Amino acid sequence: MAPTKYLMSNGLAFSENKDMEKLRKKALKGWNLKKFRFMGYELEKGECEDVIFSIDYRKLQPGEQVEYFDMFSDSGWEHVCSSHDMHIFKAKKGTIPIYSDVETSRDKLERLGKPVQAYTVFMLALTVILWTAMTLASGFVQTIVEWIFLTSVVLAVPAIMTTMAITYHKWKNRRKYKMQQG
Known part of the structure; x- marks a missing residue:
């Protein structure tokens, strides 16, 4: 091995x-x-x-x-x-790249972005619901909801950052496409 x-x-x-x-x-x-x-x-x-x-x-x-x-x-x-x-x-080395033009790069970013954006929306909604439940609950239930809320924040922050990165790359790709067109 x-x-x-x-x-x-x-x-x-x-x-x-x-x-x-x-x-x-x-x-x-x-x-x-x-x-x-x-x-x-x-x-x-x-x-x-x-x-x-x-x-x-x-x-x-x-x-x-x-x-x-x-x-x-x-x-x-x-x-x-x-x-x-x-x-x-x-x-x-020297092989034609898989994504050699702006169109195929844009298509790739769209395929990447859809599931990430859906996950981000879900995590944000869950975080808001948990925050609301945390503020309304008390005692032991509040403690449990706080831990679940913190976990959702830990998962939501990277999802938001990833969505922002994909959005930035899409924006950059659109600018490149516009520059090529005119």
Whole structure:
């Protein structure tokens, strides 16, 4: 069994390109991406590779997987690993990027943003409901609701930050598109 190590993610919504570059640098040293891990990646010691990485966000329906991965393979991209609706691919340096234009980048951000925004709205609504319940409750019930409220805040804050990062990238992408158009 090859030695493995963990590589922390900077947060894909915040710095996807930095994460892909970190994976590239590790691959040059023989630490190859094996799979996603909680808030990061598991790397496995192996042969040094001069490759680039890219990620795609897509919910695959049953039976779509083979066609989806074949589409990338036909363009020179090899599937490395997937987790939930995130799929990482690698290719030889110089391969045409998966997202080479503003249109495909915008589509990717839309697919990424929808579930994150839904989760954020849910967490904000839950936090408001718990805050209201906390202010109305008393005694032991209030203590329990306070703990649940604090947990919801801990989950809501990163969700809000992620939504803000995705919104910023969408805005930046729109500006780039407008500049190209005129």
